[in-house]
Amino acid sequence: MWQDPGMSTDPEVRRIRAMRLRAQGLVPQAQPWADPADVARGMLAMQAQDAAGVRWALALRTADAPTDEQVVADLGKGQVVRNRPSRGTLQITAPEDMHWLSAVMSVRANKGAVRRRPALKLTDAMVDQVEEVVRSELAAGVRTRPELVQACADAGVALDNGQAGHILRHLTEKMTIVFAHPTPKVDSFARPEDWITERREPEEPLAEIVRRFVGALGTVTRQDIGRWTDLPMGSVDAGIEAASDWLERVNLAGSDYLVLRGTTDLTDSEVDAALAHPLLLPPFDEYLIGYGSREPVLEERYFERIVPGRNGMFKPILVVDGEVVGVWTQKRTAKKVTVTVEPFGDMNAKVIRALAEPVAAYGRFLGREAELAAIR
Numbered sequence: 068m069w070q071d072p073g074m075s076t077d078p079e080v081r082r083i084r085a086m087r088l089r090a091q092g093l094v095p096q097a098q099p100w101a102d103p104a105d106v107a108r109g110m111l112a113m114q115a116q117d118a119a120g121v122r123w124a125l126a127l128r129t130a131d132a133p134t135d136e137q138v139v140a141d142l143g144k145g146q147v148v149r150n151r152p153s154r155g156t157l158q159i160t161a162p163e164d165m166h167w168l169s170a171v172m173s174v175r176a177n178k179g180a181v182r183r184r185p186a187l188k189l190t191d192a193m194v195d196q197v198e199e200v201v202r203s204e205l206a207a208g209v210r211t212r213p214e215l216v217q218a219c220a221d222a223g224v225a226l227d228n229g230q231a232g233h234i235l236r237h238l239t240e241k242m243t244i245v246f247a248h249p250t251p252k253v254d255s256f257a258r259p260e261d262w263i264t265e266r267r268e269p270e271e272p273l274a275e276i277v278r279r280f281v282g283a284l285g286t287v288t289r290q291d292i293g294r295w296t297d298l299p300m301g302s303v304d305a306g307i308e309a310a311s312d313w314l315e316r317v318n319l320a321g322s323d324y325l326v327l328r329g330t331t332d333l334t335d336s337e338v339d340a341a342l343a344h345p346l347l348l349p350p351f352d353e354y355l356i357g358y359g360s361r362e363p364v365l366e367e368r369y370f371e372r373i374v375p376g377r378n379g380m381f382k383p384i385l386v387v388d389g390e391v392v393g394v395w396t397q398k399r400t401a402k403k404v405t406v407t408v409e410p411f412g413d414m415n416a417k418v419i420r421a422l423a424e425p426v427a428a429y430g431r432f433l434g435r436e437a438e439l440a441a442i443r
Contacts, residue, residue: 078338079320083286083363084389085333085341086326090285091354092128094341101130103138104146108161111279112168113353115149116157120349120383125159126432127348135432145262149246151176151239154297157246163265166242171272173240175297180237187230196224197234198243205258209247212254273298273306278313278327284357286317286324294359320363345418346386347395347406347425355384355391365391369411385410387418397429404433407440414442 085094092098092106100106103125107113110128115121122138125147133141141147148162153172160168184190197219204210204218216231226234235256238244247257269275276296281287293303307314307325315328333341348354355361361370364386373382373394385393385408393410406426422439430437 077320078335080363081342081389082331082333082338083319083324085338086330087285087354087364088341088389089333090283090330093346093354096130097341098128099130100128102146103129103133103141104161105129107147107159108164110283110353111164111276112152112158112160114156114351114356115159117350118149120351121149121159123349123429123432124352127346132428132431134434136434143248145264148263150242151236153295155179155236155240161265162263163267165245165263166259166266167268167272168276169240169242171276172296172298176240177237180233180240183233187233189230189233193224194234194237196222197226198238200224201235201238201244201256202258205244205256205261208261209255209257212256215256271309273302274309277303277306277310277325281310281314281325282327284353285330286319286326286363287358288322288324288360291357291359292325295357322360342389345421345425347422347429348384348386350381350383352384354386356381361391364389366411372409372411387414399433399435403436403438404430405438405440407443409443 088094089097092100092109098109100109106125106128113121113124119135122135122142125138126133126135142149145162147159148165149157149159150165150169151173152158152160152165152168153176155173155176184194200219200222201215204215210218212231212235215235216226219226219231235244235254239246239256242259244256245259245262247255247262277292280292280295284291289300289303289307292298292306293300296303298306313327314325315331317324317326317331355365355373361367365373369391371377373384373391374380382394383396384391385395392412392414393408395406395408397407398405406429408422419442426437426439
């Protein structure tokens with residue numbers, strides 16, 4: 068244990084953590100995810116506003132532990148795609164899921180975008196004209212944001228930074244365009260039909276969203292589903308009902324959760340095994356942000372250590388015994404990465420020794436020698 072007096076030893080809290088870690092593929096052999104595309108498919112969608120961080124999130128959950136270079140290659144080939152299927156948030160999905168998820172979950176974001184246009188001095192006619200110019204420009208191939216803005220200016224539609232950002236965001240939300248190259252210094256875009264080669268339409272999209280979301284996150288509440296999908300709660304309830312054959316309701320540590328049938332039957336040794344290894348997770352990892360309530364994995368008093376000033380920017384997190392117990396930073400050179408851990412409380416010698424493996428794994432991912440700096 069790490070060991071802080073506030074850490075829960077409640078066996079049901081530990082079971083919640085173990086179920087979530089296993090569902091998210093953060094326990095070895097818990098999920099059959101052979102490559103990043105399998106991970107994206109299994110997770111349904113993963114937040115991706117931190118491009119480097121989400122590549123680490125994908126690698127952590129992949130059985131063969133790919134390097135950053137290998138994950139970038141998969142992104143570059145469109146085997147995993149990045150766009151805004153829900154809440155206007157950048158997310159990673161499997162290619163065949165991006166269209167239908169966006170159609171179902173981006174309705175509120177699109178309506179919100181329309182309401183913001185007058186404040187930006189944008190008209191619907193301007194947005195339509197920009198869409199036409201952008202689509203025409205992308206017919207010739209991938210273009211960067213500055214190139215698209217210049218093409219609009221050449222066509223007689225001069226856009227300031229706020230207007231350009233708003234329209235390009237709107238076009239990604241409605242799947243008119245998608246994000247292209249995976250390691251951009253500036254955003255680049257493509258037409259979906261050029262970048263995404265696979266597409267499917269589920270017969271019951273609400274049921275599939277609920278079933279796969281519950282399966283990916285392990286234990287969730289009705290409110291978690293509504294928050295993550297940005298769907299009206301009536302639609303959430305319809306999805307839960309449609310997916311009821313796959314779900315069961317359980318009460319753990321005083322809270323009611325939805326879980327996939329058959330996933331609660333973990334032995335104590337399986338719970339212990341799931342919680343046995345510390346993890347260095349990236350910013351915005353679904354283990355923390357995929358749920359409305361952070362209570363089972365993080366004490367609220369520490370939240371501002373992760374999101375200073377609650378400004379929406381998450382730091383990378385340290386997980387021990389399934390609990391978020393600190394943050395970490397890194398310093399890179401051409402050949403080496405140095406990881407500095409900042410725990411929220413005291414850490415015993417056993418945990419400090421155990422950090423050697425996740426630090427080494429991160430070094431292997433980057434193709435660099437790795438070392439753990441002194442604990443702050």
